[in-house]
Amino acid sequence: MNRLTAYASAVLTACASVLCLAPSAQADTQRVTAADLGPGRPWLRIQDQGSSAHPPGVQEVSPFADPVHWNGGLHLAIGPGQQSQAAHFYTGAVQLSTVMGSEVSYDSYVDGAHSTATGTGPNLQLPMFCDGAFTTLSFQPQLATDAEGRHGVVPDIWQHWVSGPSGIWRTSRAVAGFPAGGDAPLSAFAEACTGATSGVIGLIGNVGSLGDPTASLDTYMDNLTANGTTYDFAVDGTATARVDLRAASTGEEPARIDGTAVFHSPADGPEFVAPGARLTIGATTGLDPRNVQVTIDGVPAQVTSENGHLVAQLPRSLADRLLPGGTLTVPFTITFTGDGGNGCGYGGYGKGDDCGGNGGGEHGTATVTARLLARGYQPLQATDVSAEASIAF
Structure with missing residues (x-):
């Protein structure tokens, strides 16, 4: 059992009788620096979460400038067989319908020169319970249209992804009638997962295993937004x-x-x-x-x-x-x-x-x-x- 699953189980136990609702944050931007990543810090990398099915790739705050604050970004890169994550957990679970009450979005960039797989990119994930069963919902950018009207992942340019209720997400485990690896609109998961032991427990920036044992993917993410808070990954210096x-x-x-x-x-x-x-x-x-x-x-x-x-x-x-x-x-x-x-x-x-x-x-x-x-x-x-x-x- 990795630390993410262990954390989820602990939250579920604490909230078994009454859902632990973390109040939806007011519109806010929180700065995330290199000092915030690592064991015991606000953002956990995949290697900080215990055992994993895949060895970790790169998970770091990079100087690569995002298109909003121009102050750096989250660098997630994987080689063959690797996976990269940076995860932030709430103090309690929040109903998915509440999370959907404010914008769910993020920015991403795929470095084509250092990637063999460019038809996919990093995704925003929502770890959550659905009537007591744990799963992770993953936004599917390859099935979406970005804010500039470009369909799917386009390498070597920043893209802004906004998921409304109709945005397509994939569940990691079978829950509420959805099969493991099944795709559905976010609203469908929200409608199905409403019990006292349902709720989102955080958010994750993720580059998952690509399936191809020889593939590599070099990406950047920033401005991860959910539950009323935007997380801005930034270096210390200012141009x-x-x-x-x-x-x-x-x-x-x-x-x-x-x-x-x-x-x-x-x-x-x-x-x-x-x-x-x-x-x-x-x-x-x-x-x-x-x-x-x-x-x-x-x-x-x-x-x-x-x-x-x-x-x-x-x-x-x-x-x-x-x-x-x-x-x-x-x-x-x-x-x-x-x-x-x-x-x-x-x-x-x-x-x-x-x-x-x-x-x-x-x-x-x-x-x-x-x-x-x-x-x-x-x-x-x-x-x-x-x-x-x-x-x-």
Whole structure:
């Protein structure tokens, strides 16, 4: 008997007469670090749960950045014949219908380069009792559609899985008329498992045995959400950004700003895959995207208007990865060209009394925000790593 089954039996004994209801948590995010994984800690790996039918693979908090908090994730990887788990248990059982009263979801990523099996991925599990019988329900991502509308598991991109009542889950053991290994909507299990000795006792991030004795699967999970709580796996360090600006042609035409965006992840910080950069440009006078040219890393970028500001980015990443301890330096130029057509002098930005003046330099004051992009739910997704600076030009 492994520790998971032993724990389940202990909870069942304690709750045999009256279901031990752990109150459904309020919407909350709990940070999980490397210090929280291991024997006697809030999250148990498979080797911490006693004997197992399969040897353990990798179960660790990794710097690999998730697409929500960008601060790391749970790394679960298996080689031939292995299994990986990180499990968190509640203080008591919670009716499955109560768990379904708030969102049940998670994020996952399959590293195709280090996996021989890419048609499946990590799954969220709910260990539970069904009228006194223990089982584990496992979400089936290969049978689901993610939040971006992609069906099944797609390698090398983050996917967000939300299980409503119709989400398909698989039971590990025969319970309430469902056969071992049987698939059914989550609502069907909730309707069948309602007795005083029924309830969910925790949640698990899992990569199970693949059946193929030669197969391997390298994955990441994060933001495991159930019973009103989201578990955010994170490293200790935080990535930072800096923007440096220089007016390269103050008082001359065309006006130009030279700049550098510097993104840095400390040694204990997150890792970003396929990083890029986005610039948001504002000014004390109106900006017309037709009259502004931007280069990023020496390459012309498309300039568009968004919420009263200009936005420029390249449609590609600037590096393979931004690793912990690494720095990504991105040079850029902003050139204000042509007549904005509003009678306010060069480029429509106004010189002094031409438009009543606005302070700043000959043309005004520009504010530039540089934001790090990385592979998330999309190949280039905005992260929360950004900085801004202003300059008279």
